[in-house]
Structure formats: structure tokens, C-alpha cells
Amino acid sequence: MLALCLVGLGCGNYSNEDLEFMAAVPTTTQLAVELPAAIDTVAEAELAKRTHDAIATVNGALRNVLGLVDGVRVYTPTSRTDDSRTWGPFPDANHPGWTWELIVERDPTDPTTFTYQLQTQNAGAVTGWLLFVSGSFDGAGGARQGSGQVSADFKTLSDAQFPLDSDTANLVDLRITYQNFELAGSPVEVTMSIDSVPDASGAATSLNIVYEILADQSGEMTFTLTGNLVAGPATEIVQVNSQWLPSGAGEATMRVASGDGAGLEQTECWDAAFSATFEQKPWSAAEDLGTADACPALPSLAPLAP
Amino acid sequence: MRRWATATALIATLAAGAAARAQTLHRFAVIVGNDQGGGDTRPLLYAGADAAKVYDILTRLGGVAAPDATLIVDGSASDVLSAVGQVTRRAGEAARRGERTALFFYYSGHAKDGALRLGDSRLPIDSLRGLVAAAPVDVRIVILDACRSGSIRSKGARKTPAFAIESESPRDAKGMVILTSSASDEDSQESDAIGGSYFSHHLASGLLGGADRSGDGRVTLFEAYAYAYDRTVADTADSAAGAQHPTFSYDLAGNGDLVLTDVAVRHEGIYIPRQAPGGVYYLVDHQGFVAAEINKGEGVDRRVALAPGRYRVKRRLPDRLRIGEIDVTRGELITLEEDRLHDAPFTADPVKGGRVDLTSRWSMGAGVGYQAVFEAPDGASLFPPTAMIDVDLAVRNFLRRDWVLGFDLAGGSTNGVAALPTVTTPFHFTEASLSGSLSVEWPHRVLTPFVGGRLSLLVMSRRFQDDAFPAQFFATLSPGLLGGLSVRLSPSTSLVARGRLHYLLYNVDGNRSLGYWELATMVAYDF
Numbered sequence: 001m002l003a004l005c006l007v008g009l010g011c012g013n014y015s016n017e018d019l020e021f022m023a024a025v026p027t028t029t030q031l032a033v034e035l036p037a038a039i040d041t042v043a044e045a046e047l048a049k050r051t052h053d054a055i056a057t058v059n060g061a062l063r064n065v066l067g068l069v070d071g072v073r074v075y076t077p078t079s080r081t082d083d084s085r086t087w088g089p090f091p092d093a094n095h096p097g098w099t100w101e102l103i104v105e106r107d108p109t110d111p112t113t114f115t116y117q118l119q120t121q122n123a124g125a126v127t128g129w130l131l132f133v134s135g136s137f138d139g140a141g142g143a144r145q146g147s148g149q150v151s152a153d154f155k156t157l158s159d160a161q162f163p164l165d166s167d168t169a170n171l172v173d174l175r176i177t178y179q180n181f182e183l184a185g186s187p188v189e190v191t192m193s194i195d196s197v198p199d200a201s202g203a204a205t206s207l208n209i210v211y212e213i214l215a216d217q218s219g220e221m222t223f224t225l226t227g228n229l230v231a232g233p234a235t236e237i238v239q240v241n242s243q244w245l246p247s248g249a250g251e252a253t254m255r256v257a258s259g260d261g262a263g264l265e266q267t268e269c270w271d272a273a274f275s276a277t278f279e280q281k282p283w284s285a286a287e288d289l290g291t292a293d294a295c296p297a298l299p300s301l302a303p304l305a306p
Numbered sequence: 307m308r309r310w311a312t313a314t315a316l317i318a319t320l321a322a323g324a325a326a327r328a329q330t331l332h333r334f335a336v337i338v339g340n341d342q343g344g345g346d347t348r349p350l351l352y353a354g355a356d357a358a359k360v361y362d363i364l365t366r367l368g369g370v371a372a373p374d375a376t377l378i379v380d381g382s383a384s385d386v387l388s389a390v391g392q393v394t395r396r397a398g399e400a401a402r403r404g405e406r407t408a409l410f411f412y413y414s415g416h417a418k419d420g421a422l423r424l425g426d427s428r429l430p431i432d433s434l435r436g437l438v439a440a441a442p443v444d445v446r447i448v449i450l451d452a453c454r455s456g457s458i459r460s461k462g463a464r465k466t467p468a469f470a471i472e473s474e475s476p477r478d479a480k481g482m483v484i485l486t487s488s489a490s491d492e493d494s495q496e497s498d499a500i501g502g503s504y505f506s507h508h509l510a511s512g513l514l515g516g517a518d519r520s521g522d523g524r525v526t527l528f529e530a531y532a533y534a535y536d537r538t539v540a541d542t543a544d545s546a547a548g549a550q551h552p553t554f555s556y557d558l559a560g561n562g563d564l565v566l567t568d569v570a571v572r573h574e575g576i577y578i579p580r581q582a583p584g585g586v587y588y589l590v591d592h593q594g595f596v597a598a599e600i601n602k603g604e605g606v607d608r609r610v611a612l613a614p615g616r617y618r619v620k621r622r623l624p625d626r627l628r629i630g631e632i633d634v635t636r637g638e639l640i641t642l643e644e645d646r647l648h649d650a651p652f653t654a655d656p657v658k659g660g661r662v663d664l665t666s667r668w669s670m671g672a673g674v675g676y677q678a679v680f681e682a683p684d685g686a687s688l689f690p691p692t693a694m695i696d697v698d699l700a701v702r703n704f705l706r707r708d709w710v711l712g713f714d715l716a717g718g719s720t721n722g723v724a725a726l727p728t729v730t731t732p733f734h735f736t737e738a739s740l741s742g743s744l745s746v747e748w749p750h751r752v753l754t755p756f757v758g759g760r761l762s763l764l765v766m767s768r769r770f771q772d773d774a775f776p777a778q779f780f781a782t783l784s785p786g787l788l789g790g791l792s793v794r795l796s797p798s799t800s801l802v803a804r805g806r807l808h809y810l811l812y813n814v815d816g817n818r819s820l821g822y823w824e825l826a827t828m829v830a831y832d833f
Contacts, residue, residue, distance in 0.1 A: 010813040014766065014780030016688060016724055017815040023729035027774045074776045080815075112728050139728030146728070 013076035021085040021104040022073055024114030024137040026148060028066040031178055031190055032059050034217050036248035038274035045276035047252035047268040051242040054223045058209055061194060064168050065133055065152040065176075069118055072102045083108050089121070095163055097123045112139040112146070122160065130156050147179040170196045188213045212301060217246045220301050224257075230283055232260025247272040249296040269295035332400045333368065334393045334443070335375040335410040337361045338386055343416025343423035345797045348749040349667070351707055352496050353414040354379040356451060356506035360412050363513045367567035367611050370410065383427035390437055398442045408445040408564070411438055414506055417452035426797045444481055445564060447527070451487040451494060451506045483556040483564075485509075485531060487538070492550050495542055498707070501595035505552055508537035508599065515569040515610040516600040523570030523609055526563045527556075537601065569611035575634055576617070577641045580607040587642075588620040609639065619647060620655065627652060671698040671802060673828020675716070679810070680821045688812070689766060689822070690722030690735050696826055705744075710756065712743040722768070731775060733768040743788060754792040760806060761785050784808045798832045 033055045038044040044052075077085040088101035100120050107113040118133035137148035154171040158164055164171075172195040180188050194207045211221035220243040229236045236259030244250030254266040261283050269278035269292070279289035339357025341350040361377040364370045374396070376389040390411070397407045411434075416423035421430045438446050487494040487505035500507045509530060511517075517525045517533030531554045542550040569575065578587060584604035589612060591597040597617065602608045614636045621628040630647035632640055678691035700712040719736040745758020767779040790804025806824040811817065 010780065010782035010811050012766075012778065012780035012814060013776075014688070014768070014778040014812075015814045016726055018778075019724055019731060019775055020726050020728050022775060023731075030774070070774070073774065076776070082816075114728075137728075 015080075017080070018077055018085060021077070021106065021114065024104055024106075024139070024148075025069050025073065025102075025116050025135065026066060026137075026150065026178065026180075027073075028059075028062045028070055030180070031066065031176070031188065032062055033211055033213060033219060033221065035219070035244055036272070040273070040275075044274045045268055045270040045279075047240060047242065047254055047266070048250065048270045048274045048276075050225065050240055050254075051221065051244070051250070051252060052274075054209060054221060054240070054242075057194075057207065058190075058192060058211065058221075060167055061174055061192065064165075065150065065174060068100065069102060069133065072100060072118070092120070098162065099123065101129065113137070114139070120157070120162065122162075125160065127160065130160050130162075132157055145180060147177070149178070150174075150176040172196055187215075218244060218299070220244075225254075228259075229254075230256055230259065230261040230264065234259040236260060236262075243298050243301070245296055245298065248274060251295050251298060267292075271296075331369070331445070332397070332405045332407045333364075333370045333374065333410065334397050334407065335361070335364050335368075335370045335412070336378070336386065336389045336393055337364070337375065337410070337412045338378045338381065338389075338415070338422075338424070339413075340378075340380050340415040340424045342380065342425045343418065344426050344428075345752075345794050347416045347418065347423060349703070350415065350496060351498070351703065352502040352506075353416075353451075356414040356502045356510075357412065359502065359510050360414075360449075360506065360513075362613070363510055363567060364410060366613065367513065367569060367572065368410075369568070381424060383422070383424050383429040386422075386424065386429055386434075387437070390434075390441075394437075394441045401442050407443040408447065409438065409441050409443045410447045410449070412449045412451075414451040414503060417450070422450075422452065439482060446482040447485075447564070447566075448483065449485045449509070451503050451509075483527060484554070485534075486553045488550045489553055492548065495545055495550055497541075499596070500599070504538045504541050504550060505534060507596070508541070509534040511537070511598045511600060513567045514598045514600075514612065515567075515575070515608055516598060518569060518609065521606060523568065524565045525567045525569060526565050528563050530566050533601075537599070567611070569609050572611060572637075573639050574614065574637055575609060575611040575639055576619075576632060577639050578602055578608040578610070579641055579643070580605055582607075582642065582644055583621070585621050585623075588622075590618040590620060592616055621647065626650065627655060629654060666704045667702045667832055669698075669700050669702070669800075669830050669832045671700070671800075671828040671830030672696065673698075673802070673826055675824050675826025675828075677718075677806075677822055677824035680823065687722070687724050687726070689737075689810075689820075690720050692718040692720045692735065692737055694718035694737070694739075694824070694826070696828060698828060698830065700830075702747075708747050708749065710743075710745045710747055710758070712741075712745065712758075714741050714743070715739070716741070724770075731770050731772050733770045735766070735768045737764065737766045739764050739784075745788060747792070752794050754794070754800075755790070756792065756804075757787070757789040759785070760788050760808070762808065764810070780812070780814065782811060782813075784810050792830070795829075800830045800832070801827070802830050803827050 035052065035055050038052065072087045072090060075087055077087055079086045083106040085104050086101065089099040092098040092100055098120050100118065102116065102118050104114055104116040115136045117131055119129040119131045121129050131153065133150060133152045135148060135150035137146055139146040152174040154164065154168055154173060175193045176190060178188065178190040189212045192209045207224065209221065209223040211219060213219045222239065222241045225238050225240060227235060229238055237257045238254050239257055240252055240254045242250060242252040249270060249272045251269045256262050256264045264282050267280045268276055271277050277290055277294035278292055279287055281287045337357050337360055339354040341353045357377060357379055361375060365372050365375050376393065378385050378389060393409060397409060400407050413422055421428040422434065438448055487503065494503055494505060496503045512530045512533035513525050515525065517529040519529050535552045538550055538552055576589065578600065584602050587600045587602060588596050589598045589610060592615060597612060598610050600608050600610055612634050614634050616631065616633050619630045619632055619642060627650045628647040629650045632642060632646060634640055673696050675694045675696055676691065677694060679689050694716045695718060696714055696716040698712060698714040700710050702710050704711050717738045719734065721732060722735045723730060723732050739762045741760055741762035743758055743760035745756045747754050747756035762784045764784050765779065765781045767777060769777045786806050786808030788804055788806045790802060793801045795801055804826055808822050810820040810822055812820050
């Protein structure tokens, strides 16, 4: 390219096609959930805190997977063909000896359908490229509107002795499906499944989260928790549904699916400071607070498929 | 001592007036050249150079002491009037001392509507003639190399009545001689090959010795005129503007003929001996221009008082050239023997022509424009239509007359949208260009059309509102054509409207030939 520049025959990375290949892979911010942080975490409402924790898990997983793609995509493609772009191999500055390569391909028979893969390789290994992230995007809905899926294979990396950090060391795989349509309110709907190796305490090995983000950054999330959450000897499996406004004020319902108090339901509302304004907790009536009138007015959203 | 010798020689040759013969003729000169004639004329190329040449000859060979000679190049009418006034005062002082005096006034430049045109100023010819006639001198010699003009090679202005010099001496012009370069209804012409106007060139060649028909080493007024007349008519007979006939009117009031130059006094230059073949000898200076053009007859010799330097000599035969080289050294008269010359093909002609250091004019301009690619909307999705700010620098007549070498720097920015099948994203587009152009213009009174070619280095970039997309840039060379019209608002200011068509090779997403157009207007200032 430098030679072309020097002789004035045209050089640069000025490309509309590149934009399409880049847009085929979702960005971290495109799927991330934004909820204002609580100023006083000590006084934070219980289900608001669990919602914050679930969001942190979602965003952390996105950073660990799509953040890698974001880091590669800031560069000009290394090579171009009519139906593919390749970035890299680039050395991994944080993990010396490892290199990354991103390949995005377009279906020649369906120019709105893309597949991609992010793979890594140890300079000293003889195993070749290790596929970490793979995905697809169908942009038939128009400009950046479509559906896609992303999966990340953490086990392959850990088996190859890739130095995963503590947040991801126990993960086995991650699967995300999403759809992004420029409909009223611009909802982004994501289903995320995370499988991890059971820890010593026998904590959850699978986490399913479904969430929906509107253009004004209000949203809804349904996630499952496992633990001794209700007084009694059993471990409960509970499902939490949270909905919030752009200000942060919101409402959540936690339903005990199994374990002690199966079938019980806790309802909680909080204000923009994440302080509880309404609490109804059947297994601990002493914690009840206020009336349902104190709950924020939330828009009606289509129910999320768990 | 040398100047004294010159004066002494001139005394001895100042023709027939017996009473005057014993006296020194104290000579004064005002020599004027101006390539510019105002907004309704097209610039000349060699008027200033012609004046400088005449100044050199008069001060070197014409008995005019340097303090008594004033050279005004590209000056105004007031500069000329001031110079004539000073000379008149000094001549008056000389006359009161009992000296006989002569005043030379030479002008090369534009003349129109009865006035000499000195840049934007005018000097009515009647006023000039009255001023010269009133000067307290014994002899007045006025040489005007100016006229109207309508064609490219002609010298002067538009098709209006040429300046009128009466062919018969006016009553108030006792002791006055007037030479003009052309008749009242003719154009005076310049030549790139000789680097001057035909008339001044042949007059100068004659004064250097070519006109010394008598062979006495002195060139008289009549000899100089006859030589300049013959050679000018011969050279211009076949020109597009038609033959040019110099005119001569005089009333020397009993002074008889007048020696203008003494080519023998310095004993310096080139001597073409009697036995040398006859014909026209071109003596070419180191720049490739004809310093003197001597028409030597068979059986006569010629002395050419060239300044020291190296000259190439050319004589043209029907089928070949005879060329050679000769060095003129100070205080020596070098004989040009025929065996110094050798045969050469016409392609070896040492006369180059086309001066590059004359009347180059710089101008600067600033303006605004608008450009867009042809292949919209796809092209616009890549390179959106953009308003541009443009700064231009141009030099005219540098490479060739009426050729304009230009450089421009332009920049602009706008917002655009990349609307693609699977992504729509807004961006901010920025473009900068550095360009060179070469154009030809056809100057007229007010309007000057022009066309040319241009080569631009384009650097374009865009930044996206969506942080997911990195900034992009593209750089390339883009050839194009340009054309437009310049409207003169004042002598030094013009309003320019122009259009450009450019080819753009885009080769990132495969090779694509794009084109873009540009319309612009600007205000230009001539320095």
C-alpha cells in the first residue's frame, strides 16, 4: 500500500465494503446492558442488586468475547477478497506468544448473510489455529437489522493452555443469539447461555439470561439464580424478571421455582437511587414495605422467552 | 578618457552644419519601456527588454553619458514626465553654458487613442510632443515603437484608431526627428525568436553597425532608419498581421544628418571582412537570442559593436546553416573569418527564441467551489458532494506567452451517510488537495477564457459517528481538465469562474473508475 501511495496510484482503507463486513460482527456496546449504578450499594434494594449482578455478568461475558473482536476490528483488514475480509494475524499484546486472526465471510449467494470466526494460535504450538469465537449474521432486515448468533469455546482455549483470566477460567462455553430490528423503540433482544465448570460449592453450572434493550436504554431481563435464597435447608432455583426505566427506577419479581417455598413470589420496586419503595416478600413479612402505588410506571413489553 | 574620445569622434561627424561642427553635442536620453498597457490591452513581452537594449547602445556607443540617460521600465506617465522635466532642466543648463544639446526620447510599449499607455496611466502624445518640442535643445529625436494590435503576435491594443504621428514635421518641431515603428494603420509586432519587437531589434542591429552603409564606422540617423525600415518590412511581409512600415519625419533645421552611434570608438566587437560571403549574419548571445542581425552585402565589410561575451554566429543558406562561435573580449575587434564557420543542419539552429524571464506575472486568488462525484448515490456514499475552499497561485507567461502555470490548495468537509445493504452509518468527510495545472488563456478586453489540464493529489478521509468503525482515508493522483472565464474587475483584480472534470481511480474495493466535477469561483489579484 505504501508503494501505491508513493506512486500516487491510490492507497488507503477507504471502503464501504469493509463497513459491511465489520457490521456483521456485533460490538460489545451493541449488545451490552446499561443500567445506572447504585450510589449507595449498602442500601440498595435486594432484587435491584441481583439485577445489577446479572448485568455485570452479561457485560463481562461480552467484553471477554466481543471485546476481542472489537480490538481487532479497529485495524484495516489485512486482506480482501470479493466475499471475505481477514484481519491479522495480530500478536496478542496481553498474552505474548499468541496471535489472533479474524475472518469474516459473506455468502456469495446471499450478500446479506455473513459468517465469521476468531481464532488464535500459539507461536510454539503445532496444533494450528484454535477456533474461539464463531458466529453468523443475517442482515436481511436491512441496514444493521437482522439476527445473529455468537458462540465462544472457552474450553478449547483452556485445554490449549491459553492463559484465561480468573473471570473466564471456569467457563466452558458461551452462546448468544440476538436480533436487532429497527422497529418502534429499537429493541435489541438477546439470549445468553453460559456453561461453566462447577465450583467447590456446587454453584450453578449453567446460566440463562434473556434481555431486551430499548433505544432509550430502558430494558427488561429475565435470569435464573441457584442458591439457598429462602429460609430452609433446600437450595432454591429462582427466576427473576426485572424491568427498568432509563433513570434506573424499576421493578422485579422473583419466583421460587423449586426448593423451600416453591411457588412463592417476591415483588420489589425501587427508585432512581435504587432504594426500595415497595417490598412484598411472603416468606419474610417483616421486610414488607410500602404499597404498589410506589412502583414506577413501566411500559408494557412482550414477554421474554426464557 | 574613453567618453571624451567618443564625444570627440561625434563632434567630428556631426554632419554638415558648419557652425555647429566645432561644438560638442551634449546628448541626453529618456528611454522608456512598459509591457503593460492597462486593462484593455494584452501585455507585451519585450518592451522593457527593447528599452534596456537601446539604453545600452546609446550609453555605450551613442555618446550619451550614463548620468544623462534615464531608463524607465514599467514606470508610469508621471515617471516619464518627471524624467523629461529633469532632462530639460539639465539641457537648459548646458545650453546656458553654450553647449549644443540633443534629446533622445525612446518609447516601446502600448499606445492607443492618442496616448502612450504606461500600465494604467496614460501620456497623451500631443503633450509629449509639446514637451519635447519645448525642450531647450538643438536636436530632438523621438522614437516610438508602439501601435495598436489585434492579433496574437501583434504588439499593442485593440482595434481602435492607431496613435497618429503626422508624417510631415509639425511647425513647432524645428530640429525634431520622429521615428515610428509602423504606419498609422498598422500593427507593430514582436517576435519570440528575436526576443523583441521587429522594429527595435533591427534599429538596434543597425545602431550596432549593421546600418553603417558608408563603412566609416559611424551610424547616422538616416542610415539607421533606412536599415530598420528595410529589415522590418522584409521580416514582417509574410506575417499574419501584415507588413509593418516604419515612418520617419524630420526637420533638422539645418543640422543635417546626425551620427547616432560610433561603432569604431570602442574598437570592440566583431569585424566581418569585405571578402566574407554576403547575407544575413545572426549574432546570437549566450541565452540563444539574436543580439544583432547584420545584412552584409557582397564586397563590403561590417563592424558590429557587440559587448564582450561569447556569441554564436549563424548564416542561413538555402540548404543548410553555417554556424560558428566567437568570443568578443574587451577592447578587441575580433575578425570573423569564414573558416570559423562550419556547415550544420537546420536542426542545429542556435537561435532558441522564447524568453522565459520576461513579463512573467504572478497572481494569487481565493475562492469557493463545489464538487461531486458522478456515480451518485453509490459514489456519493463513498465521496459525498463537498464545498471546497481554494487558494490559487499562478504565473503567466513563464513557460510561454499566455500559458498559465498554476498551483492550488483546496480543502473542504461535509457530512455524509454510507447507506449500504446491511449497514447505514453517518460520517464526517474531509478532503484536501494539492494540485498543479497548465492552461492556455486568450486575453481580451474584459473577458479571458482559458482551458487546460490539472493533476491533483487528493487526500480524503472520513470519521464515523459509530465508534465501531475506524477512520478511513484514501489518497490518489487525479488527472483532469479545466476551463473557465476570467472577468477583469480592475487592472489587477479579476473574478474567475471555472469548471473542472477529473478522473478518479478508486482501488480499495476493486478497481473503479470514478469521475467528479467541480464548479468554483474566485477572486484573483495580479501582482
